[in-house]
Amino acid sequence: MNDNSENAQGKQFRLLDFQSNCPDCTVAVGEPHEYDEYDGGCDVARCLVTGLQRLICDLDHDCGRDVWTGWWPxxxxxxxxxxxxxxxxxxxxxxxxxxxxxxxxxxxxxxx
Structure with a gap:
């Protein structure tokens, strides 16, 4: 699929358009992604120390609370x-x- 793709209604869209809510944890723009001590929380959230996905960060540090900007990381x-x-x-x-x-x-x- 390329950026000139159309949906069923014929509306053109980009693959990574602005989204007012996180596609995983549904927080709004400006809000920190959900965090859960047991499973890590949101799949989209990033570690603010490494820039990589928070869920896979196994380093011994506080990853911080990444905020949803409306754009894919x-x-x-x-x-x-x-x-x-x-x-x-x-x-x-x-x-x-x-x-x-x-x-x-x-x-x-x-x-x-």
């Missing part, structure tokens, strides 16, 4: 870096393999 970073496969489709593989997470900015940046 990494999408705005890819757009900022110019790393898009096509309009509306960020190159997240490139982001996670070539960029560096800056915990102070909570953003992926080009490596120096």
């Amino acid at each position: 990494g999408q705005l970073d890819c757009e900022q870096l110019g790393w898009m496969i096509s309009p509306g489709l960020p190159d997240l593989n490139r982001l996670y393999t070539q960029a560096t997470w800056d915990p102070a900015r909570c953003a992926w940046v080009k490596p120096r």
